[in-house]
Amino acid sequence: MPRTTAPSPRRGRRPAGQDTREQVLAAARAEFSDRGYEAVSVRGVARRAGVDPGTVRHWFGDKTQLFTASLGLADVNPSALVRTVVEGPVEGLGERLVRAVLEMWDQDGGDTVRLVVPAVMADPALRGLLPQFLGAEVLGPMVRLLEVSDARLRSSLVASQVAGVLMTRFLVPIDPLASLEPARVAVLVGPTLQRYLTGELPG
The missing domain is CATH 1.10.357.10 (Tetracycline Repressor, domain 2)
Structure with a gap:
């Protein structure tokens, strides 16, 4: 049987899954609540969630999309x-x-x-x-x-x-x-x- 080739991995560390996404969202809500919108950074949310910033960007792109996702508006850009x-x-x-x-x-x-x-x-x-x-x-x-x-x-x-x-x-x-x-x-x-x-x- 021919060997199947695995798809090429994305650059950076891959997220662990849906649990990681929810963990990042919870951290984002807490950061926005504690610090206000303008003071929050992707790096700060990643630190609070215990993941690297690349994981946050993988799921949400940037701070703007992270905030809309925390409101339940993941498709809004x-x-x-x-x-x-x-x-x-x-x-x-x-x-x-x-x-x-x-x-x-x-x-x-x-x-x-x-x-x-x-x-x-x-x-x-x-x-x-x-x-x-x-x-x-x-x-x-x-x-x-x-x-x-x-x-x-x-x-x-x-x-x-x-x-x-x-x-x-x-x-x-x-x-x-x-x-x-x-x-x-x-x-x-x-x-x-x-x-x-x-x-x-x-x-």
């Missing part, structure tokens, strides 16, 4: 979302943001939003971490690219509008908004976000 939104004319930024967010959460009919948001709101530690994460990885980079004044205020205004749309679409559905296509919602809501991002804010 904030960096890809930001790239999608910022590519194109500045004048369409608000509309692209609404559309990208809704298309991402519409993929499973909003089930992920309905599962994750209540869990985050019920956990004081996660509830405090979420604004840090959004500011550092999603809204902050978008607003900074525009080089506008009051970047922090503008980020919070955008967050309030997006949160409201997600709430009335998935958690407390209000029709016809809850049933509209993402592109239609983007056309309706996008101009408001555009004003928050690039327009003049009242004194």
Whole structure:
């Protein structure tokens, strides 16, 4: 019988399995809770989990994906979302943001939003971490690219509008908004976000 050739191993140490993944996730949740989003590093999570940093990156890639996985959002890639939104004319930024967010959460009919948001709101530690994460990885980079004044205020205004749309679409559905296509919602809501991002804010 011919001898079968084993597949070539990946570089670096291979993870031990699903138990190791859960161990890393538990360490990540503890690190984020203790230190806050921006102070956490992949190396610190690895040290806390008792594994090497390559194992953490094997399972989760980088700190951003590690955080989303700790929220139960393993398939969400904030960096890809930001790239999608910022590519194109500045004048369409608000509309692209609404559309990208809704298309991402519409993929499973909003089930992920309905599962994750209540869990985050019920956990004081996660509830405090979420604004840090959004500011550092999603809204902050978008607003900074525009080089506008009051970047922090503008980020919070955008967050309030997006949160409201997600709430009335998935958690407390209000029709016809809850049933509209993402592109239609983007056309309706996008101009408001555009004003928050690039327009003049009242004194």
